[in-house]
Amino acid sequence: MSEEILINITALETRxxxxxxxxxxxxxxxxERSKGIVGNIYKGTVARVLPGMQAAFIxxxxxxxxxxxxxxxxxxxxxxxxxxxxxxxxxxxxIRTVLREGQSVVVQVNKDPLGTKGARLTTHLSISSRFLVxxxxxxxxxxxxxxxxxxxRNRLKALVEKCIAxxxxxxxxxxxxxxxxxxxxxxxxxxxxxxxxxxxxxxxERIATNITPSIIYEDLPLFLRTMRDMVRPSLEKIRIDSAxxxxxxxxxxxxxxxxxxxxxxxxxxxxxxxxxxxxxxEIQKALGRKVELKSGGYLIIDQTEAxxxxxxxxxxxxxxxxxxETIFKTNLEAAAALARQLRVRNLGGIIIIDFIDMKxxxxxxxxxxxxxxxxxxxxxxxxxxxxxxxxxxxxTRKRTRESLGHVLCAPCPVxxxxxxxxxxxxxxxxxxxxxxxxxxxxxxxxxxVLASQEVVDxxxxxxxHIVADLEEHLGKTIQFQxxxxxxxxxxxxxxx
Numbered sequence: 001m002s003e004e005i006l007i008n009i010t011a012l013e014t015r016x017x018x019x020x021x022x023x024x025x026x027x028x029x030x031x032e033r034s035k036g037i038v039g040n041i042y043k044g045t046v047a048r049v050l051p052g053m054q055a056a057f058i059x060x061x062x063x064x065x066x067x068x069x070x071x072x073x074x075x076x077x078x079x080x081x082x083x084x085x086x087x088x089x090x091x092x093x094x095i096r097t098v099l100r101e102g103q104s105v106v107v108q109v110n111k112d113p114l115g116t117k118g119a120r121l122t123t124h125l126s127i128s129s130r131f132l133v134x135x136x137x138x139x140x141x142x143x144x145x146x147x148x149x150x151x152x153r154n155r156l157k158a159l160v161e162k163c164i165a166x167x168x169x170x171x172x173x174x175x176x177x178x179x180x181x182x183x184x185x186x187x188x189x190x191x192x193x194x195x196x197x198x199x200x201x202x203x204x205e206r207i208a209t210n211i212t213p214s215i216i217y218e219d220l221p222l223f224l225r226t227m228r229d230m231v232r233p234s235l236e237k238i239r240i241d242s243a244x245x246x247x248x249x250x251x252x253x254x255x256x257x258x259x260x261x262x263x264x265x266x267x268x269x270x271x272x273x274x275x276x277x278x279x280x281x282e283i284q285k286a287l288g289r290k291v292e293l294k295s296g297g298y299l300i301i302d303q304t305e306a307x308x309x310x311x312x313x314x315x316x317x318x319x320x321x322x323x324x325e326t327i328f329k330t331n332l333e334a335a336a337a338l339a340r341q342l343r344v345r346n347l348g349g350i351i352i353i354d355f356i357d358m359k360x361x362x363x364x365x366x367x368x369x370x371x372x373x374x375x376x377x378x379x380x381x382x383x384x385x386x387x388x389x390x391x392x393x394x395x396t397r398k399r400t401r402e403s404l405g406h407v408l409c410a411p412c413p414v415x416x417x418x419x420x421x422x423x424x425x426x427x428x429x430x431x432x433x434x435x436x437x438x439x440x441x442x443x444x445x446x447x448x449v450l451a452s453q454e455v456v457d458x459x460x461x462x463x464x465h466i467v468a469d470l471e472e473h474l475g476k477t478i479q480f481q482x483x484x485x486x487x488x489x490x491x492x493x494x495x496x
Contacts, residue, residue: 009242014222017279024282026343030222037109039219045212046103054095061213064118070095072122112401130256131181134196138174146179163189238264241273286344297330307350327356328363339374348399355391414487421488424458434493439474446477446496452486
């Protein structure tokens, strides 16, 4: 396995690509005008309490009010520590007993604004360093589930407890040990705890003095978050094409991950960095519906407001033995390809996968296992059901930021995001109905139809006999004019 991180920085946007054996696995894009805000801490004001939804809208200074559900509010005791997360072991309290309109509240963003929805908030604050996540409102020490070896988990927990005692932070909050901490030592944890302790002290001062709404803490820019969150011992190379930011990356690495400094490279070639592994081409492919499989089969991926659907097809793949074997191999290949597509496209929420129907129960089990194994490398939280009789698999993937398609694309102004247009035939019939309606309402001798080229061509050709009959029936002349700026669905009937 050969992993590389490619960082492309311009004045307008930053793009980060995770490449494994020359193949794009993940792409992150942050634009100067629309930066992600997950992890940011704000001092906001309760704009509206919604008892029926057990939630509140919070004004944190963004264009749209942000959403805070009662389950994301952590009650605190007199010492400011976590008392009881609502909803665990008992009914959550009435939102009106916790928040009131006009109240000042400190919140953290855990989901970016998505589509027409505002940001999703929590009052359970946390700040991250290289190896640890500090949670000032709890006294719990947790460990990433991706660190599976029990002996290592025990070692890490004991080390963090020791460091907490050294820094006299036993009653000052809790920590989560991150995946990248696997193999870390006492010095690394001490450095992180000291950094987080100092950062939280400064944030407390800002919380006490800042007006509302205002930002208290802003997470690192994308290229530095990449260094903090994505760099692993297995990483072979980090290439960055900006000289100024290369210095900042090296400074960050020297402070927190000195062992990877020799792997950080300033890319100076005339050839664009993202052309190195065909990243631009992969991004274009990820915006399409169809994903070709090496065998000749293909996937059709459709993202809607409610869910994402994936249809698996054998296509040109006919196999070598029998139909069942062909279906099984196509589904296995589709499972691996799908896992990569979900990461590259950053698709989240409910995902329905329509695998080709398999009669063999063992084949279904193996396809499901292949999907689960392929998804193991995904950082997003995932839940997968079994394969149904119809070959359907339901899964959820946690969504914290916009999908690649939503970041790079906008709804088509012609079809308004439907993905299809009325046919010229349909538009012609609508025009005939409009002509009859106008003729009954107004007394005139001529009508002018303004429409697109395709529609006018059909009116003068295939439907010319209908036009002639209509003129005879109404006793009126009907003329046509092409409007080059009209879409296929647009038309006007004008009285002359």
